Amino acid sequence: MDILSILIILMGVVVTGILIIGFLRERVFIKK
Amino acid sequence: MGIPVIIVGIYLAVILFIGFTMRNKSSSLDDYFVGGRSFTLWYNVNTMAATAIGSGTTLGVAGMAYADGISAGWILVGYSIGFCLIAILIAKRMYRLNSVTMPDVIESRFGKRTRWLSSILVMIQYVGIAAAQVLSLGILAESLFGISFTAGLLITGGVMILYTVMGGLFAISLIDVFQMILISFGVMVILPFVGLKEVGGVNNLMEALPADFFNPMSIGIIGLIGILCWIIPQGFLSQELWIRVFASKNESIAKRSTLISSVFIYLPYMVSVLVIGLCGAVLFPGISADSVIPHMITSLTNPYVQGFLFAALLSVVMSTATSVILVAGSNLVKDVYLNIKGSERTSQREILFVSKIGVLIVGIIAILLALSAKGIISLMQNVATPYVGALFPIILALFFWKRATSTGAFATLIVSIIVSLFIFIANPELYGIHPIVINLVLCTITMVVFSLLTFKKKPVQNTHVDNVGS
Numbered sequence: 001m002d003i004l005s006i007l008i009i010l011m012g013v014v015v016t017g018i019l020i021i022g023f024l025r026e027r028v029f030i031k032k
Numbered sequence: 033m034g035i036p037v038i039i040v041g042i043y044l045a046v047i048l049f050i051g052f053t054m055r056n057k058s059s060s061l062d063d064y065f066v067g068g069r070s071f072t073l074w075y076n077v078n079t080m081a082a083t084a085i086g087s088g089t090t091l092g093v094a095g096m097a098y099a100d101g102i103s104a105g106w107i108l109v110g111y112s113i114g115f116c117l118i119a120i121l122i123a124k125r126m127y128r129l130n131s132v133t134m135p136d137v138i139e140s141r142f143g144k145r146t147r148w149l150s151s152i153l154v155m156i157q158y159v160g161i162a163a164a165q166v167l168s169l170g171i172l173a174e175s176l177f178g179i180s181f182t183a184g185l186l187i188t189g190g191v192m193i194l195y196t197v198m199g200g201l202f203a204i205s206l207i208d209v210f211q212m213i214l215i216s217f218g219v220m221v222i223l224p225f226v227g228l229k230e231v232g233g234v235n236n237l238m239e240a241l242p243a244d245f246f247n248p249m250s251i252g253i254i255g256l257i258g259i260l261c262w263i264i265p266q267g268f269l270s271q272e273l274w275i276r277v278f279a280s281k282n283e284s285i286a287k288r289s290t291l292i293s294s295v296f297i298y299l300p301y302m303v304s305v306l307v308i309g310l311c312g313a314v315l316f317p318g319i320s321a322d323s324v325i326p327h328m329i330t331s332l333t334n335p336y337v338q339g340f341l342f343a344a345l346l347s348v349v350m351s352t353a354t355s356v357i358l359v360a361g362s363n364l365v366k367d368v369y370l371n372i373k374g375s376e377r378t379s380q381r382e383i384l385f386v387s388k389i390g391v392l393i394v395g396i397i398a399i400l401l402a403l404s405a406k407g408i409i410s411l412m413q414n415v416a417t418p419y420v421g422a423l424f425p426i427i428l429a430l431f432f433w434k435r436a437t438s439t440g441a442f443a444t445l446i447v448s449i450i451v452s453l454f455i456f457i458a459n460p461e462l463y464g465i466h467p468i469v470i471n472l473v474l475c476t477i478t479m480v481v482f483s484l485l486t487f488k489k490k491p492v493q494n495t496h497v498d499n500v501g502s
Contacts, residue, residue, distance in 0.1 A: 002233040008307055009228070012220030015300050019081070019216055022074025023209055 037177055039339025040346065043214075044191050047207045047350075051195025054203035061383045064200035065132050065362040067279040071205065076289035079205040080276045081297040082212035084115060086352035087168045090219060090305055090345075095321035097309025101245030104309065108302035110260045114267020115294030118277065119287050122431050126274065127283040133359075134271050134423070135367045141430045142441040144371075149445045150423060151367035154271065157419040158360035162394060163401035165353035166192075170402055172349060175326050176342045185402060188346060193395035196354045197388050201279060204354040211347035216297075218344030220304040223325065226332045227311030234307075240314045262468035265424040266416065272355035275362070357398060361391030414456055421471030422448030425479045433483070440483030447478040 058064040071079070089108055096104030131137045134154055139147035166189045173184025195203050231237050244250050251259070273290065280286035312324035319327055329341045365387050370378060378386075422445045429436035451474050454460075455467045462470060 001228055002235050004234040005224075005228040008234070008303065009221060009225050011300050012216065012224060012304055015220055015297060016213065016216040019074070019078055019209075019297070020213055023078055023213075026072045026074050 035335035036339035036342050039336070040177070040342050043343035043346070044188070047210065048191050048195055050207050050210065051199050051203040054195075054199030054206060057202045058200050058384060060380050061132065061366070061387060063202065064384060064387045065358065065366075066275055067201040067205055069130075069279055070281055071276065071279045071285065071289075072281055073285050073289050073292075075205070075209065076276055076280055076285060077293045077297065078212045079208040080273060080289055080293035081301075082208035082215065082347070082351035083272050083276065083355045084111065084270070084293060084298055084352075085212075085215060085301060085348055087165070087172070087349045089301075090348045091168075091172075091322055091325055093302070094305050094309040094312065094325050095323075097306045098312045098324045099321045101241070101247070101250060101310070102306050103248055103251045105248065105302050105306050106251070106256060106259050107263055108298065108305070110263030111267040111270075112294045112298045112302075113260070114264045115270070115273060115290060115298065117264070117268045118270075118273060119290035119294065122427070123277050123287040123290050124283040125431055126277055127280060127286040131278055132275075133362050133366050134269075134274060134427075135363065137274075138423075138426065138430065138441070141436075142426070142438040146426075146438055146441045146445065147367070148371075149442065150426070151363055153415060153419045153422070153445070153449075155360060155363045155367070157415040158271065158356055158363065159394060159397060159401075160415055162353060162356045162360050162398040165349060165356055166398045167402035169346070169349045169353060172326075172345060175323065176345065182403060185399065188350070189395075189399050189402070192350050192354055193357065193392070193399070196357055196395065197392045200387065200391070201275065201358060204351075204358060205276075205279070207354070208351050211351045214340070214344040214347045215351070216301070218341045219308070219348070220301060222333075222337065222341060223328060224304050224307045224311075227308055227315070227328060230332055231311050231314050237307075237310055237314060241310060245310065245313070258464065258466060258469065261472070262420065262466045265420045265468070265472060269420055269423050269427070271359045272352070275355070275359060353398075357394050358391060360394040361387065364394060365390040414452070417455065417467045417471050418445075418448040418452035420468050421452065421475045424472060425476040429479055429483070435483055435487045436479065437483045437486045439486040440479050440481075443482040444475045444479045448475045451475075 058068075060068075062068055089111065093104050093107060096107070126137060129137055129140055131140070133151075135147045135151040138150050166185065169188050169192070170181050170185030173179065173188050174181040177184060195207060228234065228237070231240070238246060249256065277286045277290060280289060308328065309324055312328055316324065316327050316331070325345065329338055333341065365383070369386055369390065370383070375383070426441045426444055429441070448471055451471050452467070455462070455470070
């Protein structure tokens with residue numbers, strides 16, 4: 001696979017990671 | 033089919049369990065329909081993204097990319113702009129109105145008469161969308177699991193309606209978060225990886241397909257303007273996103289969560305869906321365009337991954353359908369029941385009970401329509417023409433034009449219904465222009481002319497919307 005393909009997949013990983021971390025941060029780590 | 037079906041069975045049991053745990057969390061109408069106005073930023077981003085991503089924007093756009101190339105992405109760009117307009121133009125002001133439904137917002141400036149007429153349009157539109165979503169759920173279940181359409185629809189639709197009725201927005205938003213993670217990992221990571229690996233990368237993709245597939249302007253500038261002119265207002269009037277604005281903890285979260293989900297989640301999602309469609313065009317020429325994603329899943333992945341991706345696809349449809357059913361239910365309860373009975377004379381307990389019954393009624397109607405009357409569903413979807421045509425200028429005037437009058441708004445609704453009926457019945461030659469665009473132009477003219485004619489006689493002053501500031 002070429003660099004553009006890796007970037008496209010990486011973009012998906014980053015978006016998924018942000019959604020999970022954002023949710024966990026609010027609901028688990030700094031829950032009020 | 034054994035392992036994927038077991039995985040999907042576990043998935044359905046998990047979301048039903050989450051819905052069950054939320055069954056007693058609501059104690060008022062605000063809790064049930066707008067989550068007690070308590071949603072935090074990233075929670076809201078997840079639930080907004082899951083709602084905005086539906087079967088049309090996933091299976092439909094992948095199919096269009098399969099057939100025509102990356103120009104299919106303009107539909108998602110248009111919706112994204114519409115969602116951004118909610119965030120930039122009205123999210124903060126709308127939040128201050130403490131509303132639950134779109135007709136609530138309309139009544140705050142244009143009175144009960146306009147509210148009633150607009151709520152009829154909103155209800156027909158949303159029951160139609162709900163039925164269409166349930167229908168696509170049945171079709172998806174049938175194609176993925178090889179069971180009958182009726183069985184697939186009743187099982188998946190039944191689970192979906194059960195958790196929506198039990199927990200309202202508290203339940204569907206928490207399930208949205210779970211579903212959004214499945215969707216983004218499945219559609220944005222696994223499927224592009226599988227497709228690109230099989231094709232051999234983006235460079236191979238570009239060599240294998242005609243150059244026109246990679247030209248975003250292949251539809252022409254006129255075609256592009258034509259699409260954006262009706263997609264942007266439609267995105268702007270997505271009441272399923274409005275309820276997330278109302279559900280936010282504060283007005284800053286309302287604005288930022290809408291913006292983040294529509295730009296930083298929705299647009300990357302578009303790139304992934306386009307890549308999947310293009311990979312499908314190289315790998316599976318000659319199949320039905322809409323089946324490119326199910327075909328890719330069944331052809332290129334093992335049973336365990338298949339189960340996960342089937343659950344992700346069901347999530348795509350369910351996360352949108354539940355919100356649409358809740359919106360239609362809120363319109364039924366707030367705009368019909370409480371308007372007739374009077375909310376002052378109704379206890380919170382009764383309101384909550386009626387809300388659950390209202391959502392159940394909408395869910396059952398959606399299932400019955402999907403099972404028996406596909407023709408009626410497509411008929412109801414024609415309501416998008418009067419709905420978008422009238423409500424786009426009315427909502428913009430409501431927030432940004434002080435001279436707009438109740439008579440102007442009411443006349444706009446009447447003109448919109450007449451024009452839409454004429455287009456539907458007479459079917460005149462529109463020279464390739466979408467009916468919504470023609471209706472939008474006529475409704476905007478009506479709004480301006482009637483408001484200017486009636487402004488001096490009956491000025492609108494000191495209304496609730498004026499008081500919320502800008």
